[in-house]
Amino acid sequence: MKDTEYIEELLNSYIDGELDERKSNEVKRLIDNDAEVRQLFETLTRYKKLMGSIPSAAAPEGFAEGVAKRLERQILLADTGVYHHHAGRRHLVIRRLMTAAAVIVLMAVLSLIVFDIFVPKTSRDKFVNSALNRKGKPQVLYEKPFEDAKPPQDEVIQVPVQNTPAVPMVVKLTLTTDSPVETDWLIGKALMNTGLFDKTAAIDRKTGSVRYVLNCSADSLVNLMGELRFIWPKCTDAKLEVGTEQAGKYITVNNVTSQQALEICKADNYGQRIRMANDIAIINNFAAPDVLDRYIAKEDIGYDLLMPEKPVLTSAEQAKQPQPADSAGQANLTIVVIGK
Amino acid sequence: MVKFIQEQLKVTGGNISIDEASLVSQARAGNMASVEKLILKYQDRVYNTILKICGNEADAAELAQDAFVRAIEGLKNFKGESSFYTWLFRIAVNLTLNFCKKNAKLSFQSLQEQIDEDTNRQLKDYLIDKSAGEPSELAAKKEVHSLISKAIEKLEPQQRAVVILRDIEQMSYNEIAETLEMEIGTVKSRIARGRKNLKEILEAAIQ
Numbered sequence: 001m002k003d004t005e006y007i008e009e010l011l012n013s014y015i016d017g018e019l020d021e022r023k024s025n026e027v028k029r030l031i032d033n034d035a036e037v038r039q040l041f042e043t044l045t046r047y048k049k050l051m052g053s054i055p056s057a058a059a060p061e062g063f064a065e066g067v068a069k070r071l072e073r074q075i076l077l078a079d080t081g082v083y084h085h086h087a088g089r090r091h092l093v094i095r096r097l098m099t100a101a102a103v104i105v106l107m108a109v110l111s112l113i114v115f116d117i118f119v120p121k122t123s124r125d126k127f128v129n130s131a132l133n134r135k136g137k138p139q140v141l142y143e144k145p146f147e148d149a150k151p152p153q154d155e156v157i158q159v160p161v162q163n164t165p166a167v168p169m170v171v172k173l174t175l176t177t178d179s180p181v182e183t184d185w186l187i188g189k190a191l192m193n194t195g196l197f198d199k200t201a202a203i204d205r206k207t208g209s210v211r212y213v214l215n216c217s218a219d220s221l222v223n224l225m226g227e228l229r230f231i232w233p234k235c236t237d238a239k240l241e242v243g244t245e246q247a248g249k250y251i252t253v254n255n256v257t258s259q260q261a262l263e264i265c266k267a268d269n270y271g272q273r274i275r276m277a278n279d280i281a282i283i284n285n286f287a288a289p290d291v292l293d294r295y296i297a298k299e300d301i302g303y304d305l306l307m308p309e310k311p312v313l314t315s316a317e318q319a320k321q322p323q324p325a326d327s328a329g330q331a332n333l334t335i336v337v338i339g340k
Numbered sequence: 341m342v343k344f345i346q347e348q349l350k351v352t353g354g355n356i357s358i359d360e361a362s363l364v365s366q367a368r369a370g371n372m373a374s375v376e377k378l379i380l381k382y383q384d385r386v387y388n389t390i391l392k393i394c395g396n397e398a399d400a401a402e403l404a405q406d407a408f409v410r411a412i413e414g415l416k417n418f419k420g421e422s423s424f425y426t427w428l429f430r431i432a433v434n435l436t437l438n439f440c441k442k443n444a445k446l447s448f449q450s451l452q453e454q455i456d457e458d459t460n461r462q463l464k465d466y467l468i469d470k471s472a473g474e475p476s477e478l479a480a481k482k483e484v485h486s487l488i489s490k491a492i493e494k495l496e497p498q499q500r501a502v503v504i505l506r507d508i509e510q511m512s513y514n515e516i517a518e519t520l521e522m523e524i525g526t527v528k529s530r531i532a533r534g535r536k537n538l539k540e541i542l543e544a545a546i547q
Contacts, residue, residue, distance in 0.1 A: 052508070
């Protein structure tokens, strides 16, 4: 500290009466002996007197009442809990959050309205569909390069089923036998065993042949076919004709065995039945020794029935061929026994 | 109640003997009468000090009321290590200094325009030529009050507060140190510098 500053501090303290007796005497001596210090002392004293002579201002009228009112208000607010610093802050935060939420909701509603008004319906539907159908990419937590590796699965394409009219199972079994009476008796027995005798629509007996016509359920027909297996050993030839959806058109299965006939009748639906009948017909025809003669001789078979089916799809994708439904499982069976 | 106490103060010339410690303890217990007595006891001094620091009557009244409200509300935190008077003035001065900091205005107004020639000469005679005796006649002039107030306003706020608490509020150095929570040495140096600066400001104004 500079000497002058120290002396000024000492003089101020002396003027203010803040020095102890010893220091006070020292300053007094300094003032008496040093003209410059004395002049400074006089100046400071005059300034202090001038400052001290300024009248004090009194508090304005009603000051105390004002303070008392403010205090009472503070106390009342504190009692009612309306104004508490922490509660008030919490209240303010909640209000701000609620305001923010309200603003967000309002913005969302406005956006929807604007979207609804200005975006064309097609684009809107496309956008909404893509937003709803978006699948989240599965999160890969760790790499398992081979463990879970599976070949990609072909998607099964559903070909829309056309409105195909229901096709009843129409089957015509022609049996050629050397023992027509015995065969006739066995057929009658099979009909009795399967409870179809009463449901036989017609029995037409002519010289050398008997014709049975039955209208029954597909299940009953299958049962009957199972019972008829005992007839085959008595027959020299058996032919099964399976009705197609085209009226009057049949797939003829020559040299049909009892098992083949049963499998064809057990087919789940029309398509499967036709396909099976077609396959067996081809196999049986090629297996026959007089195959060429038979093709040429039997015009009603038609090459189209012998040709392999037209492939539906050539890709790896599998398509389900639309299948005409069976007509409520109804079946029509005609059995013709021809005696030699 | 306030009117009653005011009347009592008038009757006794404002010097009623009130035991401050008991008033403070009663006020702390929620006794409004004691609170009002404390207000009435210190309102003028608090208001005057604040007015001298901030220089505006309306602001001073608002700040002084605020200081009382805070001091009384904070009585539960008052440990009694200092007097209530010091506690109250600490709150008042801090509030005012914060207010001044927030509302600091740079005044470029010349102090020479504040007083007429005659007053200027009288003030010069008193402060520089030292020919005049007592400043009472001079201090009675409103122009001189205004000039001194403006000169004080030009001081740096901390120096201003120290000078006012000493020369106007007549606080001791110890009380100033307690009120402003500073060392006595700081108080001494600030008083010395504040008075020196004030002298320079006033001398420049009356030259």
